[in-house]
Amino acid sequence: MQQEKESAEEINELWSLYGENRSMEIRNRLVEHYLPLVNIIAGRLAMSLPSHVDRDDLIISGYFGLMDAVDRYDIKRGNKFETYAGIRISGAMKDELRSRDWISVSLRQKIRRYESAVVELEGRLGRSATDEELAERLEMSIEQVHHLERQINAATVIPLGEYMKSEAAIAVDTDPHRSAEYIETRETLAKALDELTEKEKLVVSLYYYDELTMKEISLIMHLSEARICQLHTKAMFKLRGFLANIDGI
Template structure:
């Protein structure tokens, strides 16, 4: 079996047969070859989701994302297929979760309130705000705020994979990846989004930055991060939630400006 590495080099003939000759057998071979990506992404995204969310459903949606990736991938650009496919798989799984309405409206509303609180206070103070300041703004105790974070933890697992525009697949996280040159208008938007993301990351606490780095770049699970940082999984979940809500707040203003264009 051909190893799924550097497909634009080692699998060039398979991609040519599928893309240039429309060979269905070549397409099937690519799907079979990269099914392990679906398992990896779906298992990773299952972490922290409610027990009523079926892993089989995640995987089924992920397969649809993989097929979509294989149909749209341009092997001639010299990009890494695994990275591109992972975005598509995650996107398909997130779409499936949204359609299933797996998070109660009350939990989504709490997440939005906290996100708006971070956005308002950090724009006002131009620094990272404390739990006490957020709690005061929300008119709840710090204990209640921690409980709120625990409730909304599942809504933040996929947050950086949310699309910048509803009709497109470009995500906030994908802005960190250097791609081929795009049109000038897009590059201007991309530049300001990156700047907003950088400022948002700078305002995270040291522990929050570590969690984001280990989760999104080193691709450790939350339980693995807990072991690395010698903290409880629930504490890591709280740090992750706060980090993502801070980042979403920092990006929302720029996102609104993008939507206007």
């Protein structure tokens, strides 16, 4: 039978005790208290993945990420545990996805071809490429380009989310080199975001900062869900170009 959920005061007391004696029993109580975080993050991540990816596998890897977060967290630094743990949990799930390499070889080739086309066209035109221009460059119909963008959107699980939410993880580290990395990442990301169109900026903001789904964003922006996916995909490729020189991508 599951025990009654601890109050905020009880959780603070557990953290203090765990900092003193590193008791396995206390750690397990803390992990159980924060376990809903794993389900929330797994559910959000699963929405962007193909149906054949097992959500239970994400939950298992996220559970280990949560245990690692509890072991590493220092309550004395005053940072919110949920934010810190969310990064660890998400990272563990994404490591699991990387290890399985679920993106097919053919899709990887299509992603590289699409990315090259976007970079070439926008470098030459000095603006965002239209669907028609992309279709002509890729020798596809507009419908085929839209289908490819939906595939790419599902495959673009990792790049930006980690940067959007990595600030807290880097900020809690007292290592001056890590602090310098935090400043560099933040400044580079800010410059990259400035290069997006207004619609792309809004999609990125609503998806990564406000954590809305593509469907919810489509209702807010009065655009189709497919169009929101296209805007997200194009934004990802632009941002990846700016962030490519930072270690860890």
